[in-house]
Amino acid sequence: MTLYFLKNRITTLVVLLLILLVGFVSMRDLKIDLLPDISYPTLTVVTVYENVSPSEIETLVTKPIEEIVSSVNGVDRITSESLEGVSLVKIRFRWGTNMDTASIQTREKVDLVKGSLPIDAKKSIVLKFDPNDAPLLQIAAISTGIDPKELRSFIKKNLSPYFERVDGIAAVSITGGYEKQILVNIDRGKLNAYGLSPQEIVQGVASNNFNFPAGNIKREDREILVRTMGAYENVDAISELVVNLSEKGAPIYLRNVAEVLDSYKERTSVSYFNNDECVAIVLKKEAGKNSVIIADEAKELIDSLNQEFGSKVKLIVVSDQSRFIRESVTGVASAGFQAIIICFFVLSFFLGTFRESAIVTLSIPISILVTIVFFYFQKMTLNTMSLGGLSVGVGMMVDSSIVVLESIYGFRKSKKSAFESALEGTQDVFGSLFASTLTSIVVFLPILFLEGIAASIFREFALSITYSLISSFFVSVTFIPVLTTLPMFSSQSEGLAIFRPFWAFRERILNVLEKLYVFGIETILKRPKVILLSISVLILFTVVFFKFLPTELMPQVQKxxxxxxxxxxxxxxxxxxxxxxxxxxxxxxxxxxxxxxxxxxxxxxxxxxxxxxxxxxxxxxxxxxxxxxxxxxxxxxxxxxxxxxxxxxxxxxxxxxxxAKDLLSDLLPETNEGLVLEVSGQDLFLVREICKEIQSEIQKTGKFGEATTSFGEDTPEIRVLIDRDKMATFGLSVEAVAKTLRSVIKGEAATRFKRNDEEIPVLIRHRLNDRSGTDSLANTLFKISSGSLIRLQDFASIVSGNSNRKILRYDGKRVGLVKAPLVSTTYSEALKIVEPILEKYSNKKDISILPGETQKIMEKSIQSLTFAVILSIVLVYMVLASNMENLGLPFIILFSIFVSGAGVGLGLVLTGNTLNIISLMGIILLAGVVVNNAIILIEFYQLHEKDFKSIDELVIAGGRRRLNPILSTTATTIFGLFPLIITFGPPSPQGPMAASVMGGLLVSTALTLLFVPLAYRWYYLRFLKGSK
CATH class of the missing domain: 3.30.70.1430 (Multidrug efflux transporter AcrB pore domain)
Incomplete structure (x- = not known):
């Protein structure tokens, strides 16, 4: 392959330019998002049953739905909330479940149970959870020239249509302000005087507001439409409605018993921007659309609308989801760009010339653009994970090129031509490069086959590094050799005189490092027990250290x-x-x-x-x-x-x-709730009491924010207790009584009044004085079959009480939650703090206290990633054994992985990071990286074994000759990660990963340089010498 490219340099350069062109075009078309496109396996069944208490909702609605949906394939867990008037059943499926199929099956099951639910319960809605449901933009609209009470109507009529036309906007909702309403305030005294009931008023208003087609009639040779015109033309027409006749036959007008007002709905919300009341406009995007592009287009529209309607309303963006996405992605991309610059100067130091450093550094952008092409055809997005893989991999991308370049210039020093040096130098290291690249890639194979949130998020990270390493290997054995043959790079000039003192200083430092290293090897070869004892202590320290390392699911992201x-x-x-x-x-x-x-x-x-x-x-x-x-x-x-x-x-x-949120907060809201404890049992009163006690104990520790329970405070309520026997003598039903009380207090939307392009609801209810207080409620009138009126107090009593705000059920058991925000502590430390508190309740019968969903997700994620680490090590061993055709030597190389653990822990502690799924990904990455140094050393020993008289001379010479490439590749990887740790803004999401890789690689390199020569000498003397 190298020979072909060297013989066809023009073709090579054309291919290079073509790759760059395709890469730039692909980059332009890639979507930008915060995280990879993840289908979260959750469905929510929402069932509305208005004006029903949580306990009745639980019995009549929630339980039947829980039972029927539990038989859907792939169900992992079912949780529910029974609130006043609504049931929420949340079904979580196992990762990997086909959610389209699960959604269809769930709808079918819910339809089956429909007949068992109360008649008045509305049809259940099955909702797919989508993190994109979070608002893309929240906009404050402030009045600058129109009546604030007209602001909401103005926005709905004049501004909303513009936002709805933006490509990618799924929904536009408006909150705050005033909504128009025709209010019919009934005077109970007058209603009583005329012998009318509230329901008669509702029916009269509703049944007299129609324009209705009656059909066609023929007139000569034409057909003419006949319409009954009865819709209200104005508010006065409603007041003049005849609702009944008096005993003498005189009409009773609505205005005789009620006041009709062109008014506004009773407000349940109000919004402010700073100190100005406003109306909020919330924009949500369609799933799968580019958040940044849509937000940019919407903000351009806002600027345009401010110019057009600025004299009436001012629009201000108060929340922009795309800003955080842009900052996160830009921050990672900026770290990658800084890493390229750092790598250039680090390479210049170790390679000794800017010319060679430029050649190697060029491999980074070329490899990145090749990787971008892979992204395009894989339909990946530019997100914190895919770009994070590129940023972390910047230092690794040059490893192959460094080795190739050093080999080429080594042959150049033996007076060979540029062409011969490029060909032979590349061929000489091709096998070891392929092996080291393969070991770096193979560690990510387990990620591609795991399930769960960690695997779903990091699959693109793994693919990103895999594609970048494949690209860098391809670049190093094709384009790099060709570049070294070009006149501008093949010149042997010393460079600018101004830099000569620097190169001389660099030579002195490297010479000192080489002498110190050779002295270290000679000392260890004479006293092997020292290094072996040190390593044993280090490994023991690592095991103990990791047990006490704070853990959490994801690091928090500061905004x-x-x-x-x-x-x-x-x-x-x-x-x-x-x-x-x-x-x-x-x-x-x-x-x-x-x-x-x-x-x-x-x-x-x-x-x-x-x-x-x-x-x-x-x-x-x-x-x-x-x-x-x-x-x-x-x-x-x-x-x-x-x-x-x-x-x-x-x-x-x-x-x-x-x-503060972490990257998973929108995907898994429960991970952003701090410490959550689940107290479960069938006795809800006992569960409630235990939750209150735990809440109090947690608060006393002073280690958390304000602790709360899912019960909160009871909601005060007034209960109407009906005497069924008395009610039956009046010929009334519970349903009739309940509906009448609702129309009196909450009101009844009887019909809609059309005015211009608006449909305004007409609400009928008693005036405020007739519906405030229990006395007014007791005097509510009901018309019975005889035509006379009776009062509520004639057949019912009124008592005050309290009710639960909501009832939670997890997997069929009633549950209470205790939540405590984390303040300057990690999740694992929080669990240790509350452990003594929970021990007090360990002997309670029928009560179970467990950590919440965050702990379960964290345990599963860490277990799966730990398994991935072990499997990665096994795969690395298999690749090494296959490449070396030896079962023993790979164990020497694997040593590099085990000793890196101490560096990982040290790196996390020094940078203030925790053990989480981000840092665990760094450990997996390390498994494929740290072995490269040992591979380089052992490859030299095998190639040059016959060139030296003794094994000691061989290992010392190997260390001396391979020191510079090992230091240069290690330094570029370590220094390339610095921008992810030392930032000028919020900490990078990949900071824990960078810390674990830096610390692990630093410690592993130092020990590998000393231990591998010693271990190889022992292995050679024990197994190889006699067989050769």
Whole structure:
């Protein structure tokens, strides 16, 4: 292969240019995203059964659905939430399950159970979980020239259509502001005086608002449409509606018993941007679309709309998911670019000339562009994992080229021509290069066959490094030899005189290193027990050290954004929640660390279906804070701690800051909840009490944020207890009573009034004075079959009480959760802290306390990656044994992997990282990298065994001649990882991986250079000498 390219240099250069061209074109067309496209195996069944308590929802809806869907193929776990008026059943499938098939089967099962559910329950909806459901953009719309009460209608009519036309936008939703509504306020006294019931008013308004076609009639030779025109033309027409006749036959108009107002819906939410009330526009993208491109197009549209409608409304982007994606991807790409520059200077030091360094450094961008072509045809995206693989692999991409170049220039020194040197130099190292590349690649094979979240995320990382190493090997044995024959690179000139002192200084340093290394080998050959004892102690230290190393699923990612929740006591009104939230926001803004703030108080009615995992209420508010810098959160907490505590004490509110997210937060929301404990048992009261006790004990430790339970505080409620015997004597039913009470209190949307292009709901209910307090409720009127009116208190009693906000079930058992945000501690340390607390409940019958989903995911991920590490080592051994045709020598090489563990632990501790699935990927990567140094040494011993009189001379000479290539390849890999650890912004997601590789490679290289010569000498004397 090398010979062909050397003979056809023009063809080689054309192929090179073609690859570069295709690479650039492919890069332009690749989509940008935060993570690889992952199909998360979860479905959620949402069933609405309005105005029903959580306990009834659990019995009537949740249990039947749980039982029927448990038989779907591939189900791993079923969890559920029974809330007031809605059931949420979450089905998690095993990784690798075909979710399209699972979705169809689940819908079929849910349809089968439909007949067993209550008649009034709405049809169940099966939702696929998609991390892209998170808003792409959140936009604050502030009035600049129109009535704030008209702002929401203006946006819906004039701005929403523009956003809906943006390619890739799946949904546009509007929150906050005012929604128009025709309100019919019934006066109960007047209604009583005319002998009417609320239901008669509802039926009268609803049945008199129609334009209805009656068919066609023939007139001569034409057919003419006949329509009944009865729709309300204006609000006055509603007031003038005749709802009944008096005893004397006089019409009773709606205006006689009610006030008809052209008004607005009773608000359940309000939004603010900083201190200005606003309307929020939320944009969600279609699955599989490019987040960055869509967001850019939407922001261009926002600029255009601000110019066109600036006199009426101002649009401000308050949350941009693409910004974090762009920053993350750009940060990784920037680290890769910095690594290329660093590698050039490191190579210059070890190779001794800028010319040779330039040749080797050129192999990096060429290899990257070849890899990009692989990405394109594999339909991969440019994300933190695929680009992370390239950034981590930058230092490794030059290894093959360094070895080839050193070999070529070695032949050049023997006075051979440029062509002969290029050919023979490449052929001389081709076998060892192929073996070392294969060992680096083979370690990733287990990742491609594993299942689970770790394997799904890191598959693209593994493919990225694999493709880059294949590309770099191809470049090193084709283009690099050709480049060395070009006049500009084959010149033997000394270079610029200005650099000669530097090269002389470099020679002195390398000579000193070589002498020290030779002295070290000679000493170890004389005293082998010293190195063996040191290594034994080191391996023992590593085993103990790893047991105490903090662990977590994923490292946290710092952002210049902060989310918080404000929770007031249950039953708090929207106005009260708004007042307290604005007071909290004012204190946060005074700190000087908040650049912008967006808050949402209350909820929209559709929130529950759109986000079934959400927790909504009039007593809740959400804050989104843009900080002045990414690491300002701690300063904000400290500066506002006292003021916020005083507000919490005075108002009963609770401010909860959402912990910093990791890369999996959008895929696995449970991984971002800190410490979660699952307390399960059939006695819900006992579960609740234990959760409260554990919550209190955790809070006393002072090691966590504000601990909470899934029970929270009970929701106050008023219960109407019906005497069925009395009710039956009046000829009423429970359903009729319930519907009447609903129309009195909540109101009944009887019909819709059409005005211009709008359809405005008409809500009928009692006026405020007639529906506030239990006395008003007791006097609610019901019309019976005799035509007379009775009051609710005639057949029912009214009592006050409390109810559970929600009931959780995990795999058929009732569960309570205790959640505690992690503050300056890792997940594994948190478990150790609470272990003594949980021991108190170990003997409780029918009660089980287990760590939450994060622990299970972490254990499975670490177990699968640990298995991958072991399997990778086995595969490396098999490749080495096959290449060397020897079963013993590979064990000497594998030694490099085992001693690297100490460096991994040291690297993680010194850089402040933990043992997580990112750093475990670094260990897998190490398994294929650290063996290369030992391969280079042993290959020399085998090739030049006959050139030396004794084995001691052989191993010393091998160390001397291979020292420079080993140091140069190791240095480029280590220094190439520096930009992933030392950043000028937020820490890189690949930081733990870089730390584990750097530490492991550094320690392994130092020990390999000393141990391999000693081990080879022993193996040679014991097994090889007598056989040759």
């Amino acid at each position: 210049a954004d902060l989310n918080a929740k404000i929770i007031l006591p249950p039953g708090s009104s929207l106005q009260r929640t708004e007042e307290v939230t604005k007071e909290v926001l004012e204190d946060l803004q005074k700190s000087g660390f908040v650049e912008n703030a967006f808050l949402k108080v209350g909820y929209e009615e559709r929130d529950l279906v759109i986000n079934p995992r959400g927790d909504f209420g009039l007593n809740r508010a959400e804050l989104f804070l843009q900080l002045i810098r990414y690491d300002a959160a701690e300063d904000l907490f400290e500066s506002t701690k006292e003021d916020i505590s005083e507000i919490e004490r005075r108002t009963g509110a609770q401010l909860v800051f959402v912990p």
